[in-house]
Each structure stands twice: as structure tokens, then as C-alpha cells.
Amino acid sequence: MPAPLLSVQNLGHRYRHRAELVLRDVSFDVGAGEAVAVVGRSGCGKSTLLHLIAGLAQPTAGTVHIHGEPVRKPSARWVVMFQQPLLYPWMTAFENTALGPRFAGRRREAPKLVGDLLALVNMADYAGTNVQRLSGGQQQRIALARSLAAQPEILMLDEPFSALDTFTRRALQVEVRAIAKRLGITLLLVTHDIDEAVLMADRALVMDARPGRIRADLAFHHLPDERAIDDPAVQFERGRLLAALGETTQAPQPGDFHQI
Amino acid sequence: MTAAPEARRAFGRGVAGAVLWPVLGCAVVMAVWWLAGWRIAANPDTANFAGFAPGPTLRRLADLVARGELWRSVGPSLGRVGQGMAVAAALGVPLGVLIGGSKALRAATHIPFQFLRMVSPLAWMPIAVLSFASWDGAIVFLIAVAAVWPVTFATANGLAKIDPNWFKVARNLGAGPVQTLRVVILPAIARDVLTGIRLALGVAWIVLVPAEYLGVTSGLGYAINDARDTLEYDRLAAMVLVIGTLGFALDGLCLGAIRRFGWDHER
Numbered sequence A: 001m002p003a004p005l006l007s008v009q010n011l012g013h014r015y016r017h018r019a020e021l022v023l024r025d026v027s028f029d030v031g032a033g034e035a036v037a038v039v040g041r042s043g044c045g046k047s048t049l050l051h052l053i054a055g056l057a058q059p060t061a062g063t064v065h066i067h068g069e070p071v072r073k074p075s076a077r078w079v080v081m082f083q084q085p086l087l088y089p090w091m092t093a094f095e096n097t098a099l100g101p102r103f104a105g106r107r108r109e110a111p112k113l114v115g116d117l118l119a120l121v122n123m124a125d126y127a128g129t130n131v132q133r134l135s136g137g138q139q140q141r142i143a144l145a146r147s148l149a150a151q152p153e154i155l156m157l158d159e160p161f162s163a164l165d166t167f168t169r170r171a172l173q174v175e176v177r178a179i180a181k182r183l184g185i186t187l188l189l190v191t192h193d194i195d196e197a198v199l200m201a202d203r204a205l206v207m208d209a210r211p212g213r214i215r216a217d218l219a220f221h222h223l224p225d226e227r228a229i230d231d232p233a234v235q236f237e238r239g240r241l242l243a244a245l246g247e248t249t250q251a252p253q254p255g256d257f258h259q260i
Numbered sequence B: 001m002t003a004a005p006e007a008r009r010a011f012g013r014g015v016a017g018a019v020l021w022p023v024l025g026c027a028v029v030m031a032v033w034w035l036a037g038w039r040i041a042a043n044p045d046t047a048n049f050a051g052f053a054p055g056p057t058l059r060r061l062a063d064l065v066a067r068g069e070l071w072r073s074v075g076p077s078l079g080r081v082g083q084g085m086a087v088a089a090a091l092g093v094p095l096g097v098l099i100g101g102s103k104a105l106r107a108a109t110h111i112p113f114q115f116l117r118m119v120s121p122l123a124w125m126p127i128a129v130l131s132f133a134s135w136d137g138a139i140v141f142l143i144a145v146a147a148v149w150p151v152t153f154a155t156a157n158g159l160a161k162i163d164p165n166w167f168k169v170a171r172n173l174g175a176g177p178v179q180t181l182r183v184v185i186l187p188a189i190a191r192d193v194l195t196g197i198r199l200a201l202g203v204a205w206i207v208l209v210p211a212e213y214l215g216v217t218s219g220l221g222y223a224i225n226d227a228r229d230t231l232e233y234d235r236l237a238a239m240v241l242v243i244g245t246l247g248f249a250l251d252g253l254c255l256g257a258i259r260r261f262g263w264d265h266e267r
């Protein structure tokens, strides 16, 4: 069996010495080109998990390996797209998107790459616009283009579309999966939205809270590559995921999940 | 059109705010100046000081400009302020970045720096005179001492209030420390640094004149002193007018730079 692209082993984390254990013994592998969703309710430690995997914070226990190498610090080879756009307000959409190539010393490639990516996220007309003039949804599109412009092997998404309206969210969920599959980018997505998981992932890991642990691993074998929420197969897998979530130690509370 | 009178009134208010009131304010000051000059000239005890009045002052100013004498005072002064400000910025910006970036350094430097800030720059005059071979060097030193604190504190302030997420994004996209400094930190604090420089320039301009009472034989401060010694009160008043006008113009330049390089106004 080939080594997995990403391997998470016995990951544990507390924010402060003797503080509450946020993550306990989290282990899973992700293969190259796979799209994996980690699903759990708010506060179960999803963002923490993503920060640890990306090397933006150091775990108190366990290891993360990418290509068999331990992750010690962030790298443009794996990029997190955060919950908020976090664009630099003094820059245009183009300048924000071109940051990855700029940091990598590939400024000359930037115009073409960034132009293509802005077109891909339907923001080509706004290349020269200061990002403070863009709406939340437009900003998040630029954040997506910026993540892709770094040309990562792994794109890690932290509930990236939760602030957007349903229409935009649906479109981006389907588009991002299609883009990642086309470019061969591995997707690791954390979300509390089960629709997002079934629309975007090949596999879902169900996470418990307090402490955060993986309690189920569901593969979506029967889903087509191109997803639509009203597809009966998608609805079927959604039901399975919902059932698996229902078995988590705490019953879901109103507002915990979208679309329940 | 019902909107027209309203629009005209709004336009009227705009003109009043931008032109009318400032002109009126200046006119009042001119009137007071003229009245005072007239009283001084009318009183035999003070008639020697009649040169302070607007008429003689403005005539003398035109004369100073025409004979190029004004530039011989202004040039050296601007040079000294420029050098002092350059030194202050070269020290203050890096120092501010370090202090703003490190809680420990901020805590360690707080008391010494607040203490030093409160010592009038002119109190360093004897030390400046002893430690610099030239008068020019001593004056530049005094200006730098006055200007370094506003720059340092404003820079540190700007750094401390940078959103930590901006650093996270930069690291996430593969930025090294130098790239983070150039792409994130400096643009993020540009407005604060320029605001500090604006404050510093105000202080430097004030320190300049007394500093130029020191040994030098050029500059605006020297010109004031010299005019007093030769009892040319019209020249003295002309120089005061020039100092105020130039200070106002320099401040305006800083304000323009702040507008140009600040980014919050785009919101």
C-alpha cells in the first residue's frame, strides 16, 4: 500500500497547560487526490485540528506527516482557507491573489495564473478593485483564488462558505470540489454543515466534542463526481451521515447544524 | 426642481466651510496685527518697534525674497530639519517595530523611554555642544532627539494593533520574516508611522529655532537672533511669518502623505 499523502496520528491538544483537552487521540489518513470532510458541531475542535495539521500551531501530543515528513511549520504546499476571507485591505483583488506566487519568488508567473484564477471564481472584472469595496461573498471568492494561486497539494478548508448566502454557498461548494478534482488537489474540509460534506467529500469523518475525537469514518462510495443536493444518491448519503452524527454523545441542539 | 434650492444651500455650506470661514479667520488676525502695529507706532515709547506692523513686515519680506536672502536662511534650516528627521525615522521606525512586536521589550523600555521623552530636547544642548565637532551636528542631534520619540511610539502602537490573523495568513501562504515585514507589517503600519512623523516634524520645527541660536551663522533661528541684535524688527517679523508658513506647509505635506498611504479611508 502506498504511504498516504497526509497522516494524522494520535493527535491531542490543550490550549494551556492543564486546560481542557480539546482534541484526544485523533488519527486518520488522507490519500492523494482524495476529498475528506471532518464533520462535527461547533466548538468540537475542528479549527484547532486544521491549524495543527497545517503547522500553524503545535500539538501537545501526536504527529502530523505529509509525504512521510513531519509537519513543523506552515508551507505553501498545503494552504488553509479560513472561515473569514482575511484579505489585506490595502491591496487589490489581484494583489491579494498574487501573494502565494510572490512569496515563492515566482512573480513573473503571477499575472497569467492570477488572471485565470480570478476568472475561475468569477471575479475577473474586479482584479484592480481594492478588496474593501467587495461584498463578503466576493471577498471569500478572492480568498479561494488566493489559496489556489499558492498551488498547494492540499487545500484545507475551515467552514469557508458559512458566511455566504445559500445560493453562492451551493455554487462554490460544487465548484471547489470540481476544481480540486480537475487540478488533482487533495481536499481536507472541516464543517458543521452535513450538506457541505456530502456535496464536497469522498469520505466524511464524524467528530465528537469534549474532547474532540473521530468516532466514525464514512465513505461515500455511491456518489458521482459531480454532485447536486437534490440527487437521490446524495440525499441517501446525507441520511447516513445524519444518522452517524445522531449517535454522537450529545444530542444535536437546535442551531447546531444547518439544514436539519 | 424642488431639490435645487436644497442642493444650492448644501453647496453654499461647503463653500462657507472651505473658503469663507478660513478667510474670515485670517482677516481677523491681520486686522488685529494691523491695529497693534498702528498702536505701537502711535505711542512714542514703543515707536522703535513699528517694524512689527504688517506693512513694513510684508515689504521687508518681499525684499528678502527678491534679494535671495530668504533662501539663505530657509535652505540651511530645511537641511537640518531634514537630516534630523531622517535620523529620527531611521532609528524610530525599527525601534518601534521591535517594541511593538515584543511585549517584553515594551515592558522593559516603557519607563526609560517615557522618562527620556519628557526631557526637553533643549536640555541636551550642553551635551550636544560637547559631543559634536560642528554646530550643525549639534543642531541635527537636538532635532533628532526631539523627533525620535513620536516616531518610535507611533510605530510601536501601529504594530501592536495589527490583526494577528494577518500574520497567520502570510505564514500560511509561505511568507518568510522579511516578506512578512515588507508585504504585511510596513503597509499595515504606514499610516501610524506617517502620523508619528507628522507629530515629530511639528516638534522638530519648534526645536529648530532655539537650536539655531547656537553658534551657527545661517538658518531661520540665526536670522531671528540677528535681526533682534541689529534692531531690524521688520526682518524679525518677516522671519516669524516665514517660520509659521513653512511649518504649516510641511504639516500639509505630511497630511497629504497620510491620505495617500493610509488605507482605512477606502472602507
Ligand SMILES: Nc1ncnc2c1ncn2[C@@H]1O[C@H](COP(=O)(O)OP(=O)(O)O)[C@@H](O)[C@H]1O
Residues within 6 Å of the ligand: A015, A022, A040, A041, A042, A043, A044, A045, A046, A047, A048, A049
Ligand atoms: N486560541 C484558543 N485558546 C483557548 N481555547 C481555544 C482557542 N481556540 C479554540 N479554543 C477552544 O477549543 C475548543 C475548540 O475550538 P475550535 O477548534 O475553534 O472548534 P470548532 O472549529 O469546531 O468550532 C473550544 O472549546 C474553544 O473554546
Ligand SMILES: [Mg+2]
Residues within 6 Å of the ligand: A046, A047, A048, A083, A158, A159
Ligand atoms: Mg471553527
